[in-house]
Amino acid sequence: MTEQEFIEKMQEDVLDTDVEISLEMALADVEEWDSLSFVSFIAMAKELGFTNVNREVVNEAKTVKDLFELMK
Amino acid sequence: MGSVLYNFSGERFVVTGASSGMGRKVAEELAASGAMVLAIARRKERLQELKHEYPKHIITATIDVCDTKGMAEVISSFVASYGKINGAVHAAGIFSSTPLRNYDESEARKIMDISFWSGIRFIQLVNKKKNAMDGCSSILFSSVAATIGEKSNFAYSSAKLAIQGAVRSIAKEIYTRGNRINTVSPGWVNTELTRKEDESSLVNKKFYDWHLLGIGEPEDVTGMVLFLLSERARWITGTNIVVDGGYLLGGV
Numbered sequence: 620m621t622e623q624e625f626i627e628k629m630q631e632d633v634l635d636t637d638v639e640i641s642l643e644m645a646l647a648d649v650e651e652w653d654s655l656s657f658v659s660f661i662a663m664a665k666e667l668g669f670t671n672v673n674r675e676v677v678n679e680a681k682t683v684k685d686l687f688e689l690m691k
Numbered sequence: 692m693g694s695v696l697y698n699f700s701g702e703r704f705v706v707t708g709a710s711s712g713m714g715r716k717v718a719e720e721l722a723a724s725g726a727m728v729l730a731i732a733r734r735k736e737r738l739q740e741l742k743h744e745y746p747k748h749i750i751t752a753t754i755d756v757c758d759t760k761g762m763a764e765v766i767s768s769f770v771a772s773y774g775k776i777n778g779a780v781h782a783a784g785i786f787s788s789t790p791l792r793n794y795d796e797s798e799a800r801k802i803m804d805i806s807f808w809s810g811i812r813f814i815q816l817v818n819k820k821k822n823a824m825d826g827c828s829s830i831l832f833s834s835v836a837a838t839i840g841e842k843s844n845f846a847y848s849s850a851k852l853a854i855q856g857a858v859r860s861i862a863k864e865i866y867t868r869g870n871r872i873n874t875v876s877p878g879w880v881n882t883e884l885t886r887k888e889d890e891s892s893l894v895n896k897k898f899y900d901w902h903l904l905g906i907g908e909p910e911d912v913t914g915m916v917l918f919l920l921s922e923r924a925r926w927i928t929g930t931n932i933v934v935d936g937g938y939l940l941g942g943v
Contacts, residue, residue, distance in 0.1 A: 631819065631821065635819055635820050636820060637820055637821065655864055
């Protein structure tokens with residue numbers, strides 16, 4: 620998945636937001652990053668075959684880029 | 692006796708199963724109330740009739756609701772042309788007997804696909820922020836069959852009950868923007884779908900008598916649908932509204 624594809628999936632499927640997201644953004648600053656988007660992210664990762672993405676590793680992510688790194 | 696007239700001028704709605712029965716009636720009533728309606732169904736000729744009746748208020752899309760990609764495209768196109776959606780109604784569905792001893796599995800799965808799975812995808816699409824106004828109201832058609840478990844209809848009853856369960860869960864996900872979702876459970880309503888079932892003679896004739904107020908007409912149900920779509924229902928979400936002429940009381 621390219622960076623652009625990841626950003627699009629984050630905006631539309633995970634965060635469901637009109638706000639533009641960038642890899643540098645801190646998750647704490649993303650208003651839509653909440654418990655629902657948290658589980659949506661894990662569901663998306665599983666759907667794409669990243670079965671190692673679980674609550675523990677997502678909890679450690681601080682930025683959008685950290686989430687992107689989990690999808691490699 | 693008083694009457695209720697809705698004004699949906701300047702609002703936009705998407706209705707599936709809009710070529711006949713209650714879906715069509717919902718589309719007609721919304722159009723007559725001033726709304727722009729994206730009417731979705733498979734039968735092009737029927738949709739064209741609807742468009743002919745309300746040329747300024749009905750936009751048609753001939754598509755199978757199970758076509759997820761196609762549904763995303765037609766909804767996106769409607770939103771781009773007319774603006775974000777205020778509400779959505781999933782009325783698409785099929786009815787077919789599935790006796791346990793000899794049911795057609797592909798037909799049973801089709802019932803679930805059209806009523807339930809395509810309904811979930813539809814609700815997912817219309818509730819996306821890019822497609823929906825805040826406060827968007829979604830309605831899916833369930834049925835009294837979900838409660839009473841009609842004989843030889845396990846697939847239909849299950850699909851309609853599954854919708855109710857999903858709605859209770861989804862309501863908890865979409866409320867943050869004021870979005871709402873509910874199901875409506877009609878009793879036996881005089882539509883093309885039920886007439887076909889009548890002809891198959893599998894319906895227990897007592898069934899009709901249990902409708903204390905007689906068999907319904909589409910407009911007996913669509914009033915509730917329009918109410919749930921309206922701002923007057925802004926405090927109602929995650930629930931099922933039965934509109935059945937007294938059927939679930941089980942007879943006198």
